Amino acid sequence: MKSIFFKLTIILLLINTLFANSRIRENNENVILQLQWKNQFQFAGYYIAKEKGFYKDYKINVTIKQREYGQNVVNEVLNKKAHFATGRSSLIIDRVDGKKVVLLASIFQSSPDILIALKNSNIKNLQDLKNKRVMITGNAKNDIVLKSMLFSKKIQDKDIIVQKHTFDLADLVYGNTDVMASYISNEPFILKNKYHLESKIFDPKDYGFDFYSDILFTHEDFVKKNPMLVKKFKQASLKGWEYAFENINETVNIIYEKYNTQNKSKKALLYEAKELKKLAFYNTKKLGEIKKEKVEKIYNFYKLMGEVNKEIDYDKFIFKSNALQLNSTQLQYLENKKRLKLCIDPNWLPFEKFDKNKKHVGLTKDYYDMFSKKLKIDIKPVYTNSWNQTLEFIKEKKCDILSLAMQTKKREEYLNFTSSYVTVPLVLATKINIPFVDNLMQIKNKKVGIVSGYAFEETLKNHYKDIEFVSIKNIKDGLKKVAEEKIFGVISSIADISFEIRNNYTNELKITAKLDEKLEMAIGLRKDEPILKDIFQKLLDNLNPKFITDIQNKYFSSQVEKYKDYTLFWQTTIFFLFIITIILYWSYKLKIEKTRNEEILKELKATQNELKIKNKRLKFLARVDKLTGVYNRTKLDEVLEKEINRSKRFKRDFSIMLIDIDDFKNINDTYGHLVGDKILIALADLLKIHTRNVDTVGRWGGEEFLIICPETDKLGAVKLAKYLQVKINEFTFEENLKITVSIGLSMFKEDTSDTILKKADIALYDVKENGKNSIEFMDDLPKD
Known part of the structure; x- marks a missing residue:
């Protein structure tokens, strides 16, 4: 039984290695993708390519990074902190400035940048923007599409009041x-759904300015070193985008669950998806399309606006997936050469051979036909009658190329080599009655044939000194000698040996052992013309993965032999039946046990979910005021500390306001505490409705409320306080009561939580002392 199991293991091992090792090698690559903004549907295709395994299909591991405040995305790529990134059409300016960025694909054919105004404002057309306040980024490169639109209507910077963009729709x-520079996929939705206001949109593409946007780009050096990786990353990314747009609901769910750092609602993400899909296929059916003509058109706009004054080499600037991107020297070399001469092994199927009509056939024929087409040059095989003659011809420069060869020190004297592009294991073939061999040391003093001139001949002779290696003309010659028992066996690649056994020696010979050594074969190119190596290395780097797969399927997948060794067949069958019986018995027992375990796990999971819900509820209740439903003092303290730390780090303004209901005790005394509670609840709702999402509203205690307002200076805080006071005065509360409030304000100035609260409290006290129903702001604490 032990012997049977050993034989079976060897067979399975050989079959496995055929598929695993005869493939052209591809290593997993780790890359970083830098996004130009925070996570949202704007980058859906990249999330999907990662989540659905499209990147993994191409052997790429991708880390996706969202943009941090103050981060320059282009510099991340230029400084090689990221391999890929997404950017705007302003990459044209970067390229003119000498930054070696390369455009791969434009996800949006037209920019989502718009100018937005309130529909109920007095701004009806672009001419109405004159002397109006306009919030734009202030970055000429980013604002160019909007400025081009304005310029087309003769509106320049001097005609408008340019304001620094706060990115706050409030x-x-x-x-x-x-007017505010915005994204068509975001701000119109927020304006309508949060503020219940309609928007007036000025879209550049309506004025003829359909600039590219969200352009996937990389570094020119990275393209030169890794053209195949760049191509595969682009393909996988576009596959992700296709899936995202075809399955919007599923994609939105994935972003909502795993990439929702902005806490967008599903409704907002769906709106964004539908708007961006329109832009992705604007005037095209090809996703990611990037045309030289359109890039030139955008360049001319930049030139007209005075942003660029140098020309661009578009061949270097725009990545061509199917192009070799040969330089002028290489192109001139091919033009002068007119024809390349190829040397092959004349009798080495399935890799290559000259047939009876002296025509080149086999795996390398397919490769060199494709190479010829890519280079647009004739590659003509030179006939030889043996491998040794092939080597002589290449030494004598009768050939420019050696199609498939191992790199050795000796050959490096007269050849340059590309990287290996075909790797297959070496095996030993013997008569069919020879037992399987797991170590060549077991066949001491046996005669084993190797094709004369093959690179691994010397290696094997040094490694296995107790074996008598003999030279053979070719594999066919060697296997014939094995069949006639003139030699014990032949060593060569699994591909050519199994090919010959299948066609000529099915019942006589078999593969008896797999060696640790492998054939790693590259292209050899004449030493005196080094430019050839660069050209053919680019050809290999640019190989299409589908072409490689097709080659493997055509020449390797059919090579697994089916030997008619019926004794072994029956032994193997009995062994498997025995194993299957044991497996079925244990499967039955495991199934019963699994059912029981699943029931227990189901109960445990239900209990865990119940505990999670309760814990979540407890955590929520611990931070929420039970009566009003707004945050309590615990949560307010936490948010206040967070805003203080953020303001210290980023030098940003924030303000707070303490709101106290005037004469609230009289209301409780007159109408009872139940009415007083209803007034507190209604006031809390009013404050939530009329403040921003980023503001934090909470009950400070009794009839006092605290509002924390990020990114808000004194002017903004006073404006919001007056606005709230008006809304409260207009509102009719329980028992048809009208109430007023007093509000104390303060702004962060290197305060502690105690000092900023104390300023607001003193301001509130002053209001109460001076007649109530008013607002007071305190800049600094009075000096003792």
């Missing part, structure tokens, strides 16, 4: 600006 809502 500034448009509360009148801090008249």
